[in-house]
Structure formats: C-alpha cells, structure tokens
Amino acid sequence: MLSELVNQSGFRVVLTGEGADEVFGGYNIFRETLIRAFWAKYPDSQIRPRLLEKLYPYIFKDVRSKATMSAFFKAGIDDPQNPFFSHLIRWNNTARIKRFFSEDITSSLHDYDPLLELKESLPEKFNKWDALSKAQYLEMKIFMSDYLLSSQGDRVAMAHSLEIRMPYLDYRLIEFMGKVPSNLKIRGLDEKFILKKVYNDILPQSILRRPKHPYRAPIKNSLLNNNLHFVKHYFSDEKLKNINIFNPSMVKLLIAKLSKAENASEFDNMALVGILTTQILYDKFIENFEAQSAKPTSFDTIFDFRSNK
Secondary structure, eight states: OHHHHHHHTTOOEEEOOTTHHHHHTOSHHHHHHHHHHHHHTSTTOSSGGGHHHHHOTTTOOSHHHHHHHHHHHHTTTTOTTSTTTTTHHHHHHHGGGGGGBOHHHHHHTTTOOHHHHHHHHSOTTGGGSOHHHHHHHHIIIIIIIIIIHIIIIIHHHHTTTOEEEOGGGOHHHHHHHTTSOGGGTSBTTBTTHHHHHHTTTTSOHHHHTOOOOOOOOOHHHHHSSTTOTHHHHHTSHHHHHHHOSBOHHHHHHHHHHHHHOSSOOHHHHHHHHHHHHHHHHHIIIIISOOOOOOOOOOOSOOOOOOOOO
16 A cells, blocks of 8 residues: 555655664564673573563563563573574464364475574574674565565555665675674664664764564454455365365354454464465465456557668
C-alpha cells in the first residue's frame, strides 16, 4: 500500500532506511544479547536480568509474566560461547511449529539439522568475534538478506514500478562499520550510538531519544473473522490432506484454540500465519500453477531506416 501510494504520488525512486538497524546495532535482539552475555557471567544474579525489563516493558507486565519471560531469556545462558547464542532461544521457539507437520514431512526431515548446516557456513574466524558482531552477522545473513529485503523491500516496490535505494547498505559503509568497535554501536543500552552522534545536530531530540518499539501484525484478528473465508478453504481437511505438509488434526486444534482465546500467543499467531501462507504457496505455485506467457507480438507495418550504404 505504501509503495502504491508513492507511485501514485509521482515518485519513481526512493531512499529507504533498510540496513541501519543491522549495521549500526539498532535491534533489541542486539541489546538483549549483550544483557544475556552480561548475565551469563553471574547466572544466579537477580539484578542483571532486570535490565531486560528496560528493553521489553510491554511484556514484563506483572509477576507471572516476569517469571515466564525471565525463564525464556535464561535458556542457553550457561553456554555464551555457542555461535548461535544471540538467536537460539528464538529459533528453538520457532522450531515448535514442527509439531504441526504431517507424518510424511516429519519423517523426511528426521536427519536434517539446519543448525549444523548453518554452522558449517560461518566465516572461519566467527568464534573469535564478540557477541554483538556475531549477532549482527546472523541477523544480516539470514533475516535481512533472505527475507526483509525481498519480501518487505524489492518485491512490494517493484510491484508498483518503484526503485528503492538503500544508502545504509552501501558496501563501503558496511566495511567501515565492520571495523568500528561494538561499544560505539551500542553504548550501555543506547542503540545506534554512533549514528545518533552523526545526526545529533540534524534531527530533533524527540526522534533521537525515542524508545524503540516493534510493530506487530494483528494476525489472529485479521485472519479469523467472518470476512476471510479463504482461511477455511485452505484449512479444510481436503486441502490439508491433499497438500500433506501439515497434520489436519493439529491444525484443527490450533484453530479451535485461537477461536476461543481473546488474545493469541506469539507462537500461535506464528503457527497460524506460517501454515496458511505455506498452504497458499503450495496451491498457487505447485498444485495449480499455470504459466502465463505473453502472445508473440505481430507487426502490421515495418519501417526499415537502415542506410543502403
């Protein structure tokens, strides 16, 4: 919708901020990694994990949620040298979606270890990097390159004949920032520290000091309503059995749970949208894919202006 609006406004090229968070250390997962590494030095500390409350005040809301979230972030705290220390707690949470796979899919994936495959692809000196540098690499290599720039950048822009240019991903800037010490990227808990210094006299303080807050899509409320009948279509027994990626019984239990719940958990939302989009992709591009080729153009009149000389 944004790309469409820009196109309708007469613009064909725009500058975007992609890469600023990855290159300058802006995401909460980076600060979270530094806190967890700090916590790992004294795993029994009751004070150090409270720093996480400064990052996520909206999830540390009461005594119960504090206990739950503290346990979540403490997972893996005893192994700070793990190359995936920064992201592993989230990857393990995401991996729970495998419980929805059909028996055939589960069987075919039995010996596959994505972490081993990723580990073998890491740079030779990766283990010698500091915690922030490792987290930045993983975020840029996996999330930004494989998803963000494609799904939320180029595809939606090109769909509306819009060219996006990303100055923060200029290779010279990336190479320079690769040599900048991590404590100049995040100073204490102040993210993008060096970038804010650059813009200190240009941007108002209300922007420079604005706390970071994620945007979340209202997945359950958007998909499970009376207007979107295609959810029922793609989650029908016939479709699920035909495509055979997900277990129909497990999917039914998920929908029943979400239909009754006032608020959905992050995992249930993730499972819902993951299963639905996979079903749609399989249906549109594998099961019912129809290649549309343009008819050859025919010309009524041909003018040949080539010189006889």
